[in-house]
Amino acid sequence: MNLSIFGKSLFIPSDVIAAWVFTIIMGGIVLISIFKYKKLPVIWEFMRTTNHRKIGTLYILFGFIFFLRAGIDALFIRSQLAVPNNDFWVFQFQKYNEVFTTHGTMMIFFAATPMLLGLMNIAVPLQIGARDLAFPFLNAVGFWLFFTGGMLFNIAFFLNSAPAIGWTGYAPLSTSLFTPGVGSDFYVFSLQISGLGTIFTALNLIVTIVRLRAPGMKFTRMPLFTWATLITAFLILVAFTVLAIGLYLLMFDRMFGTKFFHGPDGDPVYWQHLFWIFGHPEVYILALPAFGIFSDIISTFSKKRVFGYPAMVLSIVLIGFLSFMVWVHHMFTVGLGPVTNTIFAITTMQLPYQLGLKYLIGYLQCEVV
Amino acid sequence: MKKIAILPFIMLLAGCQSITVLDPKSSTGKEQAYLIWFSLAIMVIVLLVVFILFTRFVIRYRYTEKKAEYIPQDVKGNLKYELTWTIVPFLLLAVLAVPTLKITFDQSPEMAAEANTNGVHINVTAEQFRWTFEHKNSKTVHNELIIPENKDIVFHLSSKDVIHSFWIPELAGKVDVIPNKELIYVIKNAEIGEYDGKCAEFCGIQHANMTFDVKVVSLDEYNQYLKQSSN
Structure with a gap:
């Protein structure tokens, strides 16, 4: 749609205009109901809170809102792909590329990760008998950094400059040579900001679990969700730091003319290494807490102790460790050579072995009530 | 019986009949497709065992009014079972590893x-x-x-x-x-x-x-x- 503003003609896709209109209408409705039901003090309270349960609620709430947005993106993708040679609304070419990029990025960074962080925030202090996380203020800072990153990423769409580089942001497509627009900058900065928040929260959780356990709550008695959280926090600490480094290098490539990921001296494969050293542990950052949840729920409702507790803890630790040794299986097509590929095929096969053992032990818990 | 209404939708899966990757036309592709089928077969074995056990456990050990006061016995461990589920997956993986490694080594781009x-x-x-x-x-x-x-x-x-x-x-x-x-x-x-x-x-x-x-x-x-x- 062409808008003329101040005598200049400006092209804006109709989905962005629809989003503006929708946001204004919904914003109005929300604003009115906030005043009508006098909820302003509640919002003010949540904005300033350092309470772990309230921050956890915020994490889950905004994780869910971002999840809805990413889910709508998925519906657009499916509608465009429903039949061959389809022309659904505006979702062709660049728009389509933007939609699958935002879908992937939002689901991983702004929906799945924060929802689990929220649950950790709520449950871990309760499970180990701590009053709050070790650094409540840092916890709030971590959440608001995540919130800022998520908002920045969403604002890109409202300004019609969403990134279109895939959620993996592969160089050299993501360098300024091939995507000179601000879209990819939104990707770099929003991930950088929210990643920093995630690192803070991970540090916080580690310190909490190590230092603030109630008397008698030994490591050998800790619930498995807390164990999973501890290992996940270590994974986040390493993986997100590597991602931050990759994003910094990409930022320098994009803004300051360095050539880490392209040109004769740089190599786009460096980006892939950095990204997947983050990306594969990320899988387990999402999976390990879920395993912990299964274990705790199943053992509680079958009124039994966790079967093979030491083995369970050991496999969580081993899965966490092995998750750093398999990243090349995302890069088998890159031509790192037969030896590298074979070695990483072996380490990759090791990992499900651990996983399988853990699952089987988990199933045996059912044999109870 | 209402569940039978789902069946026609399962028939829609027949639309996925022509997966070209699984029916390759070169010996390189055939080796790769063989790996896919082979690992699929091994995984189906594991999947069946897990699903059967899972269904059995869920049905047999589900909560009923009769069990409301029941406190199960504390089980320390079972060496026979534990050895079985440690060794069998290892064997399955070893079987899978041989052709995988051979073909990976042969075919990797250089x-x-x-x-x-x-x-x-x-x-x-x-x-x-x-x-x-x-x-x-x-x-x-x-x-x-x-x-x-x-x-x-x-x-x-x-x-x-x-x-x-x-x-x-x-x-x-x-x-x-x-x-x-x-x-x-x-x-x-x-x-x-x-x-x-x-x-x-x-x-x-x-x-x-x-x-x-x-x-x-x-x-x-x-x-x-x-x-x-x-x-």
Whole structure:
């Protein structure tokens, strides 16, 4: 749609205009109901809170809102792909590329990760008998950094400059040579900001679990969700730091003319290494807490102790460790050579072995009530 | 009985009948498809065991009013079971590992300097958004690849701009095409036929249309094709 503003003609896709209109209408409705039901003090309270349960609620709430947005993106993708040679609304070419990029990025960074962080925030202090996380203020800072990153990423769409580089942001497509627009900058900065928040929260959780356990709550008695959280926090600490480094290098490539990921001296494969050293542990950052949840729920409702507790803890630790040794299986097509590929095929096969053992032990818990 | 209403929808899955990757037309592709089927078979065994146990546990040990006051016995462990589920998966993995490692080692794409292969050499250059194929007598064609049957076809892959990925689903798996770096990929013994090739790494706005046609012809026809001027 062409808008003329101040005598200049400006092209804006109709989905962005629809989003503006929708946001204004919904914003109005929300604003009115906030005043009508006098909820302003509640919002003010949540904005300033350092309470772990309230921050956890915020994490889950905004994780869910971002999840809805990413889910709508998925519906657009499916509608465009429903039949061959389809022309659904505006979702062709660049728009389509933007939609699958935002879908992937939002689901991983702004929906799945924060929802689990929220649950950790709520449950871990309760499970180990701590009053709050070790650094409540840092916890709030971590959440608001995540919130800022998520908002920045969403604002890109409202300004019609969403990134279109895939959620993996592969160089050299993501360098300024091939995507000179601000879209990819939104990707770099929003991930950088929210990643920093995630690192803070991970540090916080580690310190909490190590230092603030109630008397008698030994490591050998800790619930498995807390164990999973501890290992996940270590994974986040390493993986997100590597991602931050990759994003910094990409930022320098994009803004300051360095050539880490392209040109004769740089190599786009460096980006892939950095990204997947983050990306594969990320899988387990999402999976390990879920395993912990299964274990705790199943053992509680079958009124039994966790079967093979030491083995369970050991496999969580081993899965966490092995998750750093398999990243090349995302890069088998890159031509790192037969030896590298074979070695990483072996380490990759090791990992499900651990996983399988853990699952089987988990199933045996059912044999109870 | 209402659940039977779901059945017609399961029939819709019949739409997934032509998965070309699972019915490849070259010996390279056949080795890869064999790995897919083989690992699928092993996984189905594991899946069945897990599903059967899971269903049994859920039905047999479910909560009922009668068990409201029941406190189960504390079980310390069971050496026999624990050994079984530690050793059996290991054996399954070992069985899976042998062909996987062999084929991975044979087929992995290599850097140009390390490769030493006889066969029909073809230079493949990818750029946004077009493929260029250069045959040994410098005949150059865009978006159309013609290769002889029953030969080792040695592709020299390189990119002019971003990362692309060279993929002919009916012949073999994908290999990335990377700027400033030449990769070698060998496809062996293709069968005569016409196939579709495409770029399999998101490379920009026209990525979806970055396709090419592949024709596998007899050696005579290929030689004749080479003699025609490239216009």
